[in-house]
Amino acid sequence: MSESLHSDKLPRGEEPQIRVMAMPADTNASGDIFGGWLMSQVDIAGSIAAYRRARGRIVTIAVNEFRFINPVYVGDLVSLYSRVIHVGNTSIRVMIEGFAERSRGTDECDRVAEAEITYVAIDEQGKPRPVGDSA
Numbered sequence: 001m002s003e004s005l006h007s008d009k010l011p012r013g014e015e016p017q018i019r020v021m022a023m024p025a026d027t028n029a030s031g032d033i034f035g036g037w038l039m040s041q042v043d044i045a046g047s048i049a050a051y052r053r054a055r056g057r058i059v060t061i062a063v064n065e066f067r068f069i070n071p072v073y074v075g076d077l078v079s080l081y082s083r084v085i086h087v088g089n090t091s092i093r094v095m096i097e098g099f100a101e102r103s104r105g106t107d108e109c110d111r112v113a114e115a116e117i118t119y120v121a122i123d124e125q126g127k128p129r130p131v132g133d134s135a
């Protein structure tokens with residue numbers, strides 16, 4: 001895993017790529033937030049960074065690393081930060097970090113996930129296309 005983008009504190013003053021509240025519908029059979037829900041939010045946050053860099057359609061090709069660091073609870077406000085860390089010919093590697101602001105009326109905030117995902121820029125036929133030098 002690449003070096004973390006942020007310390008364990010919620011990066012105040014920096015807007016997350018997405019912010020979403022964990023809802024009862026996102027729980028598993030035990031009543032805890034389903035890991036797949038968080039993976040999906042992480043992928044969305046990563047894809048936005050990749051899409052902007054590719055200036056067009058992209059697909060997820062690989063989840064290189066994914067770590068669930070702390071649980072997410074119903075009512076938590078989850079902020080996801082993402083940053084492009086490597087650009088190849090057609091691929092874009094993105095680091096994503098998630099923080100949960102707890103819903104218990106405190107300032108408590110925990111790092112909940114870290115991931116590194118690779119996206120590929122694709123053309124109209126769904127084939128890889130060069131990302132180019134566009135920033």
Ligand SMILES: CC(C)(COP(=O)(O)OP(=O)(O)OC[C@H]1O[C@@H](n2cnc3c(N)ncnc32)[C@H](O)[C@@H]1OP(=O)(O)O)[C@@H](O)C(=O)NCCC(=O)NCCS
Pocket residue numbers: 059060061062087088089090091092118120122126127128
């Ligand atoms: C993404 C896709 C178009 C790539 O097609 P492909 O012909 O296999 O592409 P290539 O082998 O040329 O690889 C494309 C890039 O991905 C990289 N790549 C391939 N496999 C990879 C892997 N396992 N991990 C990281 N990067 C990988 C290659 O290094 C290459 O990067 P570069 O051009 O920057 O050097 C094709 O695999 C695909 O459509 N996959 C399904 C994607 C999808 O539907 N995702 C959502 C799932 S619901």
